[in-house]
Amino acid sequence: MALHNGPRKKTRYKFKKDLRKRGVLPITTVIQxxxxxxxxxxxxxxxxxxxxxxxxxxxxxxxxxxxxGRAWLVEIYDGNKMKTIISRPQHLKAQQY
Incomplete structure (x- = not known):
């Protein structure tokens, strides 16, 4: 069988949504x-x-x-290295204090 190396490789359980959270997203997640x-x-x-x-x-x-553009630049530490991630607001959540 062929070796598949797509961007969502090995994410079957990591990206799984809860049963009651499926469906259309609220518009507030897009415009935050x-x-x-x-x-x-x-x-x-x-x-x-x-x-x-x-x-x-x-x-x-x-x-x-x-x-x-519509995305946000987020800096994180990956090990000891600082990396900049480009992500749309649907994939970001504000930290609660």
């Missing part, structure tokens, strides 16, 4: 705004593939550093 320096969680929304960060960043927390 963030401030520069605000902490956000990267939680991939599996029903929307566009603007989804890589699966290895699912569950990480970073800070917003800018905007690129």
């Amino acid at each position: 705004e963030f401030d520069m320096g605000q902490k956000v969680h990267i939680v991939c929304e599996p029903s929307i593939q566009k603007g989804m960060p890589h699966a290895r960043f699912h569950g990480k927390t970073g800070s917003v550093v800018g905007r690129r």
Whole structure:
């Protein structure tokens, strides 16, 4: 069988939604705004593939550093290295204090 290395490889359970959370997303997740320096969680929304960060960043927390079109730039630490993730707002959640 062929070796498949797509962007959603090995994410069958990681991107699975709860039974009662399936269906159309609220519009507020699409139009949410963030401030520069605000902490956000990267939680991939599996029903929307566009603007989804890589699966290895699912569950990480970073800070917003800018905007690129409709997407947000989020800086996170991956090991000892600082990385910048480009993600749409559907895949980000503001950190609650």
